[in-house]
Amino acid sequence: xxxxxxxxxxxxxxxxxxxxxxxxxxxxxxxxxxxxxxxxxxxxxxxxxxxxxxxxxxxxxxxxxxxxxxxxxxxxxxxxxxxxxxxxxxxxxxxxxxxxxxxxxxxxxxxxxxxxxxxxxxxxxxxxxxxxxxxxxxxxxxxxxxxxxxxxxxxxxxxxxxxxxxxxxxxxxxxxxxxxxxxxxxxxxxxxxxxxxxxxxxxxxxxxxxxxxxxxxxxxxxxxxxxxxxxxxxxxxxxxxxxxxxxxxxxxxxxxxxxxxxxxxxxxxx
Amino acid sequence: xxxxxxxxxxxxxxxxxxxxxxxxxxxxxxxxxxxxxxxxxxxxxxxxxxxxxxxxxxxxxxxxxxxxxxxxxxxxxxxxxxxxxxxxxxxxxxxxxxxxxxxxxxxxxxxxxxxxxxxxxxxxxxxxxxxxxxxxxxxxxxxxxxxxxxxxxxxxxxxxxxxx
Numbered sequence: 001x002x003x004x005x006x007x008x009x010x011x012x013x014x015x016x017x018x019x020x021x022x023x024x025x026x027x028x029x030x031x032x033x034x035x036x037x038x039x040x041x042x043x044x045x046x047x048x049x050x051x052x053x054x055x056x057x058x059x060x061x062x063x064x065x066x067x068x069x070x071x072x073x074x075x076x077x078x079x080x081x082x083x084x085x086x087x088x089x090x091x092x093x094x095x096x097x098x099x100x101x102x103x104x105x106x107x108x109x110x111x112x113x114x115x116x117x118x119x120x121x122x123x124x125x126x127x128x129x130x131x132x133x134x135x136x137x138x139x140x141x142x143x144x145x146x147x148x149x150x151x152x153x154x155x156x157x158x159x160x161x162x163x164x165x166x167x168x169x170x171x172x173x174x175x176x177x178x179x180x181x182x183x184x185x186x187x188x189x190x191x192x193x194x195x196x197x198x199x200x201x202x203x204x205x206x207x208x209x210x211x212x213x214x215x216x217x218x219x220x221x222x223x224x225x226x227x228x229x230x231x232x233x234x235x236x237x238x239x240x241x242x243x244x245x246x247x248x249x250x251x252x253x254x255x256x257x258x259x260x261x262x263x264x265x266x267x268x269x270x
Numbered sequence: 271x272x273x274x275x276x277x278x279x280x281x282x283x284x285x286x287x288x289x290x291x292x293x294x295x296x297x298x299x300x301x302x303x304x305x306x307x308x309x310x311x312x313x314x315x316x317x318x319x320x321x322x323x324x325x326x327x328x329x330x331x332x333x334x335x336x337x338x339x340x341x342x343x344x345x346x347x348x349x350x351x352x353x354x355x356x357x358x359x360x361x362x363x364x365x366x367x368x369x370x371x372x373x374x375x376x377x378x379x380x381x382x383x384x385x386x387x388x389x390x391x392x393x394x395x396x397x398x399x400x401x402x403x404x405x406x407x408x409x410x411x412x413x414x415x416x417x418x419x420x421x422x423x424x425x426x427x428x429x430x431x432x433x434x
Contacts, residue, residue, distance in 0.1 A: 068328040090330025100325035104343050104422035113339060117331050165329065 015082065017201035018044040018067070018169045023076030024226075025062055036062050038226035039076065044169060047199040051212035054222030055262055060205040063227075064173050067203070068092055081168045093118070093165035095172045099154035101146040108133065108142040111161045118165045128164055136160060136194065152183040159191065163198060172204040176211065188214055189243055196240050209258045213251060214243065221261045230261050277301050278366055285371045295367040302363045307352035314345030346421055350414035357410035358403045365399055376402075 025037040036059040044050045054060050065071045067078055069089035077086045085091050101110050108129050115125035133142045138156060146154055155175060162170050175191075176184045188211055195202065195215070206212050212219050216235050223230045235254070237245050245251050277298065284294035318341050326336050368377025376398055383391030 064328070069330070070324075070327045089327065092328070092330075094325065094328040096321060096325055096328070098321045100321050102322060102339070102343075114329060117326075117329055117335055117339075171328075 014045045014047065016043045016079070017046050017048075017081055018203060019079040020063070020067065021077050021079065023063075023066060023073040023078065025059070025066060025071070025073050035226035037066075037073070038228045040222075040227060040229055041076075042220045042229060042232075044201045044203050046201055048218065049195060049202045049204065049216045051204045051206055051216040051219045052222060053206060053209060053212045053219055053258060053262070054227060055224050056207055058222045058224050059227040060207075060222070061173060064094075064171055064205060067169075067171060068094060090118075091167060092169045092171050093162040093167040095155075095158050095162040095170070095175050097174045097177050099146065099151075099158040101154055101157060103146055106143050106145055107138065107149070107157050110146070110157065111164060114161045115164060118167060120166060132160055132164060150183075151179055152187055155179065155187060156190065159194070163194065163200065168201065170200050170202045172202060174206055175204075177207070184211075185243065191215065192241060209255050209262075210246065213237075213254055213258075214241065214245065219258065221258055223261075223264065233258065277305075278363055281367050281370045290371045290373065295364060295372075298367050299360055299363060303356045303360050306356050306359075307349060310348045310352035310355075311345045314348030315341045317348075318344035343422055347418060350410075350417055354407065354410040354414055357406040361399070361403045361406050 020040055020042050022039045022041050023037055024035075024039055027034045027036060040063065042050070042052065052060060052063065062071070066073050069078075069085065069087050069091065072087040077084055079085065080091045101107075102113065105113060108126070111129040111133070112122070112125045115128065116122055120128070130142065133139050136156065138153070138160070141149060141153065141157075146157070149157070159172075159175065162172070176187050179187060192215055204212070204215060213235055219233045219235060221230045221233065222228070233254070236250065237248070280301065281294070281298055284297055288294040288297065322340050322344075323336070326340060331339070364375075365377040365380070368375040369381040372378045376395055380392060380395040380399075383395060
């Protein structure tokens with residue numbers, strides 16, 4: 001078990017917003033037990049961008065379902081802002097892989113609807129939505145319906161919806177996986193800009209190493225079934241960042257390291 | 271599914287229980303229309319977009335919130351399409367109910383004319399029935415169009431009617 005030790009307020013100064021403490025999860029599939037997560041421990045500090053990188057099928061989505069309280073872990077606990085919220089819903093905001101916008105609501109109504117679920121008063125929700133749509137350059141499409149927008153635009157709305165929910169942690173579940181390469185690169189730059197302006201606590205799940213390195217302060221590399229934390233990596237690049245770091249030799253080295261870990265020839269567990 | 275069950279067979283029974291007036295016919299019509307619409311709406315509730323359901327679960331929406339914000343709007347097209355499908359069917363049910371036992375109405379008239387071999391009368395009745403069925407169907411289709419445009423603007427229409 002690498003990474004995170006101890007409890008909030010401990011060693012590092014800024015408090016933990018999210019702590020996943022030694023969480024395990026098993027499913028029964030076709031009568032056989034399937035061990036998905038094995039004593040996963042990780043955490044996100046206040047104002048920190050943390051990524052979880054793992055091969056496909058490494059239980060990343062399961063991890064999110066546990067954090068979101070949609071499922072309960074077999075062992076371990078989830079703590080948000082210092083409180084044990086294992087199996088409780090309504091403590092995170094969420095951006096899924098598919099934009100998950102309601103087709104019968106306009107862009108503005110989509111955001112307002114989500115905010116009211118998070119108990120933001122309706123008038124304030126409308127004001128927030130208007131103000132932020134304008135601020136991120138989506139003011140023109142506030143009254144449009146999701147199907148009138150491109151995939152990239154839909155994901156921007158989805159991100160904004162997650163950003164505006166007054167929750168302690170934002171969970172982004174492979175938000176750009178369904179986009180084409182060019183749109184994806186643009187979206188990463190956009191997200192980087194938006195996040196550096198807002199500094200929310202973010203947990204991003206992705207299988208793109210470049211994406212994780214570009215965006216994160218720290219990266220947890222997961223191993224395959226059952227998923228364990230192979231290593232925790234601190235990303236050395238200063239902020240504000242740009243996609244220029246892709247040509248930095250340090251970037252290339254870091255990417256090669258993570259790739260080696262993912263491919264399994266790196267069993268250095270501390 | 272329930273449209274394959276010939277509810278019309280209940281007609282004679284309802285006549286025995288409730289007489290030859292309007293009541294047994296109304297009951298029959300309610301039965302014929304209610305179940306298909308209800309079934310197709312139920313199917314709609316279950317077919318609500320799974321990734322939206324997952325999203326609402328992840329952000330902690332309650333059951334009530336999930337119903338009002340997702341399930342009900344998602345099942346509306348099924349409701350309207352059920353309404354449309356049963357519109358014509360309900361008219362033919364009414365006609366048959368009338369010829370099973372009634373002293374007036376278009377079904378009664380049809381039977382009367384055919385027993386007297388009055389082809390002109392029979393054709394007139396058939397024409398009337400066809401026109402009324404089409405009118406009812408058109409009315410239901412109009413209600414669907416307007417209803418969906420009002421209640422789920424922007425969303426494309428779901429085709430087919432679930433349980434039909």
